Amino acid sequence: MINNKTTSNKATTVSDAMVTNILVIDDDPGVIELLIEEIDNNFSDVRLISATSGYRAIEILQNNWDFEVIISDYIMPDGSGVDVLNYLVNKKCSISFILHTSSLNPSLPKDVGDSFLGIVEKMDFYELNMILTKLFLG
Secondary structure, rough: OOOOEEEOOOOOOOOOHOOOOEEEEOHHHOOOHHHHHHHHHHOOOOEEEEEEOOHHHHHHHHHOOOOOOOEOOOOOOOOOHHHHHHHHHHHHOEEEEEEEEEOOOOOOOOOOOOEEEEEOOOOOOOOHHHHHHHHHOO
8 A cells, every 4th residue: 555645734836845755654554544644734745655564665765765754663564664774774874764663672773873763652643743843843
């Protein structure tokens, strides 16, 4: 499943240069919809793309590096969030990465780099919004 939704709360047309591209990864389509709704309600000028597995997200990334943020579940049956994070680290990619999980102790690579923004408990929208706001405001 790929959801490609561009949102803008402004009356004017938003050029692609001004849009923040976010990749949302979760094996539960319901969680993806909740995340998209939450981000859409709190941030303007975002394009949200979704994938239902880590390996599908890596396929998307192989064809498009134009993401500023990735929000990924940790445990998924077809490629985990850590698989995606390892891919980014190995490619020396600077896309900001947030792990969105219900797992209490995710096992992370030793060197996650400066782009790793942290772990957010699943459905903790307050914490997620705080991280995104800090990222977007610089």
